[in-house]
Amino acid sequence: xxxxxxxxxxxxxxxxxxxxxxxxxxxxxxxxxxxxxxxxxxxxxxxxxxxxxxxxxxxxxxxxxxxxxxxxxxxxxxxxxxxxxxxxxxxxxxxxxxxxxxxxxxxxxxxxxxxxxxxxxxxxxxxxxxxxxxxxxxxxxxxxxxxxxxxxxxxxxxxxxxxxxxxxxxxxxxxxxxxxxxxxxxxxxxxxxxxxxxxxxxxxxxx
Amino acid sequence: xxxxxxxxxxxxxxxxxxxxxxxxxxxxxxxxxxxxxxxxxxxxxxxxxxxxxxxxxxxxxxxxxxxxxxxxxxxxxxxxxxxxxxxxxxxxxxxxxxxxxxxxxxxxxxxxxxxxxxxxxxxxxxxxxxxxxxxxxxxxxxxxxxxxxxxxxxxxxxxxxxxxxxxxxxxxxxxxxxxxxxxxxxxxxxxxxxxxxxxxxxxxxxxxxxxxxxxxxxxxxxxxxxxxxxxxxxxxx
Numbered sequence: 001x002x003x004x005x006x007x008x009x010x011x012x013x014x015x016x017x018x019x020x021x022x023x024x025x026x027x028x029x030x031x032x033x034x035x036x037x038x039x040x041x042x043x044x045x046x047x048x049x050x051x052x053x054x055x056x057x058x059x060x061x062x063x064x065x066x067x068x069x070x071x072x073x074x075x076x077x078x079x080x081x082x083x084x085x086x087x088x089x090x091x092x093x094x095x096x097x098x099x100x101x102x103x104x105x106x107x108x109x110x111x112x113x114x115x116x117x118x119x120x121x122x123x124x125x126x127x128x129x130x131x132x133x134x135x136x137x138x139x140x141x142x143x144x145x146x147x148x149x150x151x152x153x154x155x156x157x158x159x160x161x162x163x164x165x166x167x168x169x170x171x172x173x174x175x176x177x178x179x180x181x182x183x184x185x186x187x188x189x190x191x192x193x194x195x196x197x198x199x200x201x202x203x204x205x206x207x
Numbered sequence: 208x209x210x211x212x213x214x215x216x217x218x219x220x221x222x223x224x225x226x227x228x229x230x231x232x233x234x235x236x237x238x239x240x241x242x243x244x245x246x247x248x249x250x251x252x253x254x255x256x257x258x259x260x261x262x263x264x265x266x267x268x269x270x271x272x273x274x275x276x277x278x279x280x281x282x283x284x285x286x287x288x289x290x291x292x293x294x295x296x297x298x299x300x301x302x303x304x305x306x307x308x309x310x311x312x313x314x315x316x317x318x319x320x321x322x323x324x325x326x327x328x329x330x331x332x333x334x335x336x337x338x339x340x341x342x343x344x345x346x347x348x349x350x351x352x353x354x355x356x357x358x359x360x361x362x363x364x365x366x367x368x369x370x371x372x373x374x375x376x377x378x379x380x381x382x383x384x385x386x387x388x389x390x391x392x393x394x395x396x397x398x399x400x401x402x403x404x405x406x407x408x409x410x411x412x413x414x415x416x417x418x419x420x421x422x423x424x425x426x427x428x429x430x431x432x433x434x435x436x437x438x439x440x441x442x443x444x
Contacts (some may be wrong), residue, residue, distance in 0.1 A: 031377070107288070109281070110286075111287070112271075113250060114275070114299055116301050120271075128289045129288070
């Protein structure tokens with residue numbers, strides 16, 4: 001049993017690493033992409049549509065598509081992270097766009113009238129006011145990524161999915177649960193954490 | 208001088224305001240008052256014609272920087288909800304790079320004069336303020352860096368009559384304290400006469416009358432009479 005415990009700990013750590021790395025990239029790319037979408041609404045709509053379409057690819061198929069690709073593909077943890085980044089982009093980008101678009105136009109106008117440049121308004125007004133929405137996007141993306149990451153084991157990505165796949169193959173529900181329960185717990189924890197950040201940011205804005 | 212024609216909302220407007228003068232622009236809803244004001248701080252661009260402030264046309268690059276010396280007070284105070292009262296008021300001075308001590312001193316002094324005790328209000332967020340208090344903070348935010356030109360778009364129209372009167376008085380006192388050029392848009396003739404020495408009446412996007420306040424109340428112009436009658440200001444003999 002202690003063998004299984006060690007395995008769970010190892011797989012959980014690996015799971016966190018994959019999801020964490022993917023979220024780091026998805027967030028640091030997704031927020032600027034969202035800002036760019038707001039600034040150029042026409043090409044922004046195209047970008048959102050493309051990101052939307054990526055989301056509709058079944059996750060197992062996406063992993064499969066990535067395997068033959070050079071540099072970002074192959075078997076292993078890298079492919080897993082790339083796939084998760086692609087999945088996580090949509091909620092982050094979309095919520096950044098919605099958050100900024102939702103800023104009261106009168107407040108934006110006041111900022112302009114007071115003499116802020118576009119960049120100053122973005123940093124001092126738009127982004128802080130969009131923060132609850134952006135945190136909401138990160139929350140949704142993280143919860144999805146934790147779930148999808150279990151499938152990464154199919155392409156040798158490691159993580160908690162390894163236990164689940166092995167459990168399925170061995171028809172061993174203890175093993176399946178050993179992978180599934182920590183994954184579920186991680187998802188709930190992420191949901192609570194980012195939900196709290198979201199509420200904190202919203203409360204500061206009085207909404 | 209403002210010249211603008213071919214525009215759907217205002218057209219053939221030609222207006223010259225001397226430094227230090229206070230001008231009220233009155234007109235019915237939809238007459239083009241707000242558009243005129245938006246042209247003056249570059250929030251709207253004239254399709255043709257130019258806005259010239261201090262001899263320099265208002266357009267293109269450097270607009271954001273120039274707006275820092277144009278105080279704009281709008282009907283909705285539109286305070287930044289994520290910033291405290293002090294941070295809101297400090298907006299323009301920070302953009303101008305004033306030292307902290309000077310920002311604090313100027314903010315405190317102006318807020319106190321607007322009846323917003325600094326010690327009690329500085330750290331509060333806008334949502335905890337009443338409508339009148341918010342508009343006072345909005346006025347302070349627009350005026351703290353002592354802009355030589357002040358544009359107001361019905362700043363008091365959403366307030367109850369008593370608060371409104373108080374704020375008009377405080378505003379006039381502030382205006383008189385500095386050498387400010389004022390353009391004040393309102394649909395309220397009594398308010399126009401209280402804040403300005405010159406009244407410009409616009410209707411359907413064009414100037415109908417442009418008179419010193421004294422002549423305005425004596426005018427027999429039918430539209431002016433209708434405004435004055437509606438405000439129950441009897442014809443001066």
